[in-house]
Each structure stands twice: as C-alpha cells, then as structure tokens.
Amino acid sequence: MTESHPHPLFAHGTLLDPQVQAALFGRTVPTTPASLTGHTAGPLEIADGSRNLRREFGGTVEGAVLHLTERELAAADAHAGDDFARRRVLLGSGEPAWAHLDARPLRPAARIVIVGDSIAYGRCDPQGGWAAHLAAAHIASNETGHRVFNLAIPGSTLADVAAQTPPLLAPRHPDTLVVAAGINDSAELLAAPDTTRDNLSHLADRLTPLAATALRHNARMVVVGPAWLDETRLDDYEGLRFTTARALALRAALRAWCEDNHIDFIDLWEPLRDRPHLFVDGVHPTPDGHKELFRHLST
Template identity: 65%
Template sequence: MTESRPHALFSFGTLRDERVQTALFGRTVPSSPASLVGYTTRPLKITDPDVIAASGLDVHLTLECRLGSVVEGAVLRLTEEELAAADAYEVDDYVRRRVLLSSGESAWAYLDADPLRSAARIVIVGDSIAYGRCDPQGGWAARLAAGHIAENELDHRVFNLAIPGSTLADVAGQTPALLGPRRPDTLLVAAGINDSAVPLAAGQPSPDGLAHLADSLAALSAAARDHNARLVVLGPAWLDESRTADYEGLRFTESRALTLRETLRTWCTEHHVDYLDAWEPLHGAPSLLTDGIHPTPEGHEALYHHLTAGLRR
C-alpha cells in the first residue's frame, strides 16, 4: 500500500537538505521544484543547538513579503508524522501558515512568527476602533501606518478600510471586492466587538453575532488566500462595562467580549491563522477609554505599542 502523504510543504531553506531530512524523518522525502511569488528572503540568526546540529548552520532564512519578488524552493510531500517532525524542528521565530505557490497549489510554509514584521502591503478592515474613532490622530492603525511606511517608503503600504459600526459578518461581505487594487500581502481583520452587542429594546430582533463568527472568518480566510495574503485576526480590546449598559440602544458586556476573544483565538489556533491579542493593554484602565469602548488617544498609543512590540528588533 502506498503511504499517504497528504501535506505539501514549501521549503526554501535547510529542509531541502538530505542530511536534515534524514535526521528529521529517517529518510529523504519526495519533493519537486516550486516557487513562491510575492516574497523574498532575509537571514535569521539561530540559537537552538539542536537545529544548528541538524543543519550545520547558525543562520537560516526567513520569508519577507515583497511585491514582484519570487523565492525558489521545493515542495516536500510529507505524512502527518513528518509534518509534526518539521514543526518540532523549526524554532519559535517561525510559524506554519498557508501560502499559494506560483503553480496555484496551496501549501504550508514556515513564515516569520510576527506577521507584521514580515509584511509589506497591509490592508486593515474592521470597525470604529480600527477606524480610529475618538482619536484625531487616526488611532492605532494610523500610527502603525506611519511607522510601517517610514521604515520603507518605496515598498510599504497600509490601507485602512475600516468602517464604523461594522460587524465581522459585514467585514466578510465587504472585503473581497476591496483587495484586488491594493495587492495586499497581509489582511489585518480588526472587527467583532459589534457582534457581541445585545439590543436593549424589547421585541427587537437580536441575532447572536457570536454564533456566526466561524462562517465570517472562513470567508475572510478564503478572500486572503485568493490574493496570497496572510490573514491576521486582531481580538477585542477590554471594555469598561460600567459605562456600556446602554450604549446607543445596545448593551456591551465584558463576558460577551471575552467569549468573542476566546472564539476568535480558538478558531485561529485550529486553522493556523495569526491571532493578535488586544485585551491586555487597556485591561483595568478605564481612563484609556472615552466611552467605555473606544480608546482615547493614549489608549490607541498603548494598543499601537503592544501590537508593534515585535517590530522593534
């Protein structure tokens, strides 16, 4: 019986080495040439002695997004057990994510563990917090854009397409048509808190947005994959429930926000999608919220520093 090899893994580095394959898998594995468009490589210093021993190198390569570039490599055909061995081999600087090869085949690849550090063209979609409501400077997203573009004026772009009041379902419906002209390599989804709201008026229809998050996330994942963009999901920020008992006819509670947070994080873990947590920077700091939900300028500053901590290397 032919052994099942259900996993395609794109490798551009040491995993193509027969010595490494023998050390990890006990043999060489089937492979074929492949290429990945929209990426380049940069060196990454390795400190794990086991990885250095297996590869013979203390500097490996990591992928970085760059429009018009291409990385040549190979597709390895792996069993479930071999894929797990490859995961164990890669250091914490890498995470396994889906990419679309030049051939049109979807494959796994090991990318930079910080999705913003490796990004070049970022599209942000979301709600009023991502839009920057209550901050004349444009919120955390505008700060991210300023720093990101200043780092590389030629290649870096940030497009903030957030719309106040949007639910995650709204974002999932609106986003696919917006991506083509902007050619993103990273889709940052910052929405969901409106899905957790409960109408206060008696008899008002109150579909539970939290029950349909998976469908919206799946649609956004498909839209990102169609453009070979990396999906990044930003969880909700902490809210001050003492001020949201009646918020424009809606009620926002900490318990439902926490359910939203855990649902998003669990879905991302199960689907190998990047999750960024925004809860802790504002947690227990009501002075950083203007109305119990929207951050003050100082609150947006705190979120920005939290989200970009990994970029200051």
C-alpha cells in the same frame, strides 16, 4: 491526513538536503520544485539554515515542496522553533502549501490592508487611532515598498467585513490582511432582549471565507482580538449593551478559531485592561489608549 494524502510544505534551505531529511524524518521525502511569489528571503534563519521569508511585491523565492506525513509535518514544526509559525501560502503554480513564516506576522509584512470597525477606523482619535500609528511607522521604515490601507468602517460586524472585503483587495495587492472586527457582534440589542442575536456562534461562517479570500491573494490573514472595555459605562450604548462577559467570549472564540485554522491572532485585551481613563466612552479608546494598542501591536 494519511500517507496517501501528504501535507505539502514549501522549503528553500537545507531542509531540501536528503541527509537532513533522513535525520529529521527517518527517510528521504518526495519533493517537487516550486517557487513562492510575493516573498524574498530575509536575514533571520530557521534552524535548518533557511533564511526567513519576508514580503516583497514582485519577489520570488525558489525552492521545493516536501510531501510530508502528519507526523513529519509536526517534526518540521518543532525543527523550525518558536520564532516561526506554519501558515498557508500560495505557490507560483497557484497551489496552496504550508510554509514556516515569522511568528510575528506584521514584522515581515510590506503591503497591509486593515478591515474592521470603528476602533480600527480610529474613532475618537483625531490622529487616526492605532491603525494610523501603525501606518506611520510601517511606511517610515520603507517608503518605497511599504503601504498600509485602512478600510475599516465604523459599526461593522464580521458579517459586514466578510461581505465588503473581497472586491477591495485586488487593486491594493496586499500581502497581509488584518481583520479587526467583532466587538459589534458581541453586543446585545436592548430593544429586543428576548430576541436571539448570537452572532458569536457564527464567527466561523464569517472568518472562513475571509481566510479563503486572503489566501487567493497570497495574503497572510491576521485576526485582532477585542480590547478590554469599561462595562460600567455601557449599560445603553446607542441601543446596544456591551458586556465584559460577551467580549471575553468573543476573544476566546476568535483565538480558538485561529488556533484551529493556523491563522495569526493578536490579543489586544491586556494593554487597556482595568484602565478606564484610556477610554472616551467605555468602548472607544482615547488617543493615549490607541497609542497603547499600537505599542502592543508593535512588540
């Protein structure tokens, strides 16, 4: 963007001080009063003195939008530090803007919706998988304000998730949308090996509308990458072939899209890597495997 199309950044602390702006940007920048709904100011402080933004249904944080050049926006990112990530939010006016949020996306969450496939659903784990462990811990920390809605459906691809999710969000008032799908997009059809089925090249077509849907609900989107799989047990899995190479390609594509679009990415590859005993069938984790994934998500 150029000087004539500034980047809007929501701020609510000393970044609004003209002296701080002059020191950081070399000028006093234009600002517009604004509010951020669905948030409250928590105890963790950014370098500029702003308190960390946390999610709270019905909450409001008063502040202002700074209209920054691309260079100034990069300076604000550096000023915020590694504990914070710049993400899209929806202002009380309905306009989108940037804001610096907790770099650990699940820590400030209150109302979480999970969409995805059989692994997110918790298949092969009578306790409900990593999502159920996450729900139990999250709700136990705040029984009044915290909720987790697991809407994952076994067999889902990202195309399925993109089509099914929009009408499900409004009744649940989510502030965080966890998208845990994609491994089915990486599978190859055994019945038609010569047929082009490269769903991986269409990931952006699925993820972009999901990100837009999340923003309309002022929800932070979090993409969960695939877990390691045991390819030696997956030569023919219900007419599909899952391979390490394709799963790694999915992981790389999801990560790259998230980095390009300032969306949170949680990598689940390493917790189960080279640990085949934590799988029921090569792709679905055992109950202990799901506990390992939950522990990784919680750190």
